[in-house]
Amino acid sequence: MSVCFRPERLEEAIELLADPATGAIPIAGCTDLLVQWHSRRERPNAVLDLLGIEALRGIEERDGALEIGACTSFRTIGESERVLRHAPALAEIAGTIGAWQIQNRATIGGNIANASPAGDSLPVLLALGAELVLAGPAGERTVAYEAFHTGYRQTALEPGELIARVRIPLAGEHAFGAVHKVGTRCAQAISKVIVALGCDRPGGRLTGVRIGAGSVAPTPVRLRETEALLEGQIPDADLAERAGACAAGEVQPIDDVRSTARYRRWVLGRLVRRMVLDAAGRRVP
Ligand SMILES: Cc1cc2nc3c(=O)[nH]c(=O)nc-3n(C[C@H](O)[C@H](O)[C@H](O)COP(=O)(O)OP(=O)(O)OC[C@H]3O[C@@H](n4cnc5c(N)ncnc54)[C@H](O)[C@@H]3O)c2cc1C
Structure with missing residues (x-):
């Protein structure tokens, strides 16, 4: 390696x-x-x-959103009171990324820009309805997170642009979120399947349902058919079964070194079923 630039200001970078x-x-x-x-x-x-x-680090509440600088580490995210209050699923997943050595170094911006279909924060950001603020020679622009991953390891970043920060809407009084990750081991594992749910539950009814899934397609994806099935419903055991079956049917994962397509579909269905039971406040059998 011949040159390492170390700017202190974003404009210089x-x-x-x-x-x-x-x-x-x-x-x-x-x-x-x-x-x-x-x-x-x-x-x-x-x-x-x-x-x-400095401008790329830290966690603030601004203009109705939680703003997380791209260079904020997963350790900081996992321990942040603000993230625990407004995006607990993101805090939870931050604590599963590698072990503490990785969590101390790894940043949310790096996880997003690396654009692996198995990147663990990605489905959570989809479920939370996040936006990204990108900074480039023409200034800043905001893109909906769901428009960021344009293909396998492809992103909406233009040449000369960086991810500056992530914006997540502040959680309302009825917000509900959940995330489940399955790998070969309970810890230190790349996901075979990861799925996250974000919604509101006024009066127990699910509204604004968003489900993000990873490791089941070339990019992280929203499970739109399952979201439509759940929207406006009061969750119960029957709805949980139907949502699980719908989720398993709406993805086309692949066989690879970490898992098989068949296993991924089955696990995704079970995880979605479990999240709907969680939302119903029932014990998961
Ligand atoms: C042992 C080990 C275990 C791991 N476990 C997990 C895991 O459980 N889950 C998981 O999701 N990942 C895991 N990872 C992968 C990795 O730690 C994460 O993807 C991490 O978030 C990457 O962040 P980073 O800051 O290290 O990125 P870097 O390696 O520095 O960069 C990654 C990519 O992002 C680009 N980039 C970085 N920041 C920006 C920015 N602000 N704007 C534009 N582009 C940028 C870089 O150019 C590069 O292309 C693991 C890695 C290791 C080595």
């Missing part, structure tokens, strides 16, 4: 990134990049270290 002469790759915690460089025997000519940019 964008200038460096937009300058083709630098050819710099943005790095944050480097927990994905170091593994990729090692396995491909690559070394970048120049890197742009984002961790020194």
